[in-house]
Amino acid sequence: VNITIVNFNGELMQITWAxxxxxxxxxxxxxYRHSQNRVWKLCANYILDQxxxxxxxxxxxxxxxxxxxxxKSGSKELFNRSLKTDFYIKPNPPENxxxxxxxxxxxxxxxxxxxxxxxLKLELQYKSEYDKEWQSRKSVCCEVKEQGxxxxxxxxxxxxxxxxxxxxxxxxxxxxxxxxxxWRNGSLIDSCADDIKPLANHAILLISVLAVLxxxxxxxxxxxxxxxxxxxxxxxxxxxxxxxxxxxxxNDHNGNFQEWxxxxxxxxxxxxxxxxxxxxxxxxxxxxxxxxxxxxxLYELSNMNKRDFLNSVHNTCLQxxxxxxxxxxxxxxxxxxxxxxIL
Numbered sequence: 001v002n003i004t005i006v007n008f009n010g011e012l013m014q015i016t017w018a019x020x021x022x023x024x025x026x027x028x029x030x031x032y033r034h035s036q037n038r039v040w041k042l043c044a045n046y047i048l049d050q051x052x053x054x055x056x057x058x059x060x061x062x063x064x065x066x067x068x069x070x071x072k073s074g075s076k077e078l079f080n081r082s083l084k085t086d087f088y089i090k091p092n093p094p095e096n097x098x099x100x101x102x103x104x105x106x107x108x109x110x111x112x113x114x115x116x117x118x119x120l121k122l123e124l125q126y127k128s129e130y131d132k133e134w135q136s137r138k139s140v141c142c143e144v145k146e147q148g149x150x151x152x153x154x155x156x157x158x159x160x161x162x163x164x165x166x167x168x169x170x171x172x173x174x175x176x177x178x179x180x181x182x183w184r185n186g187s188l189i190d191s192c193a194d195d196i197k198p199l200a201n202h203a204i205l206l207i208s209v210l211a212v213l214x215x216x217x218x219x220x221x222x223x224x225x226x227x228x229x230x231x232x233x234x235x236x237x238x239x240x241x242x243x244x245x246x247x248x249x250x251n252d253h254n255g256n257f258q259e260w261x262x263x264x265x266x267x268x269x270x271x272x273x274x275x276x277x278x279x280x281x282x283x284x285x286x287x288x289x290x291x292x293x294x295x296x297x298l299y300e301l302s303n304m305n306k307r308d309f310l311n312s313v314h315n316t317c318l319q320x321x322x323x324x325x326x327x328x329x330x331x332x333x334x335x336x337x338x339x340x341x342i343l
Contacts, residue, residue: 001069001079006173007060007088010115015067016047016055017079027053027072034062042074060085090173091120091161094142097178099157101186105147108159117141119168120161125177129154129192138162151185154192 001022006014015030030043030053047055063086069079094110108124120141125134128150137146141161149155158181162174182189 003067003079003081004055005083005088005171006090007085008090009092009113010086010089011060013058013060013065013085014047014055017069019049019052019054023052023078028078029053029070029072029074030056031068031070031074032056032058033066035064036062040068086168087170088173089115089119089163089169091115091163091175093175093178094122094159094161097159097181099181099183099188101183104149104151105145106149107143107145108157109143110141110159110161112142113161116168119164121164122159123162123174124157124159126155126157128156134158154182154184154189156192157181157183 001017004014004016008014013032015032019028030046031040032043033040041058043053043056043058045057046053047057049055063084064082065085066082067080068077070077091113095113096111098109100107100109108122110122113120118140121138122141122144124137124139124144124146126137126146127134130153137144139145144159158177158179160175160177163169163172165172182191184192
């Protein structure tokens, strides 16, 4: 049976076994006695595993221990063993740990435990704020001296006691780690993160001044460019690009003015005025009204003399007076502004 034995600093024994592997589906009882006591004691503090007894806690009362595992009734013995309790000691964490700095050298010490100091080693582990893994140094109990530390760096430290093997222990038990402490430049601090030095006041002021200067420079560049543009515009006004006004001249005729003006004249000559047709409203008239109107017109015509009638008709049909006379050989043509001649 695989038994695990731990003697906590020579004060408390812990015996455990794999109940599921060695004693499945049944419970067992544990008996023990020390060298100076011949009477068997029944375990009063069992360690349970899924409801089954798998270990026992009891006080260390001597250097020799005899144990016995029996069935539930205690009549049949299943296992027994004798051992020296001093070979299974697990020390307590170191107490009253001190740190002494001298330049780049650190000396770490602790109080001597009650057990034999020759069987113990003091282990120091440390790492800087830039390290991921702990670095370890060991020395005989109860002092460790290490050098090469950078005063400007932040370091974390922890210590523990280790039982020496095989001189004193058959199992290399070590104590739990003590509390982690943080140091920088020989001073104890809370943490490396809290000790990050803030920017100095003059550095903050310098950064602020540089930021203001950069803003001023950008503003000056903008103002100078704007003033230069206004000055250039006042001295040399922008000449409009004729391409935007005469787009047809440059896009369709490649700048050929004669070709462009010829096409423009032809287009203007072919433009005709739109004829607006007026709506003709026909009103219905009675026969009496027609007879009456015809009688009135005959009466008016009878009162007019023939000359006045002819003059009236002549003046109505004549073309507007000619403003220019054009002669071709023996032929004369009277022209006005609404007429043209095709040869």
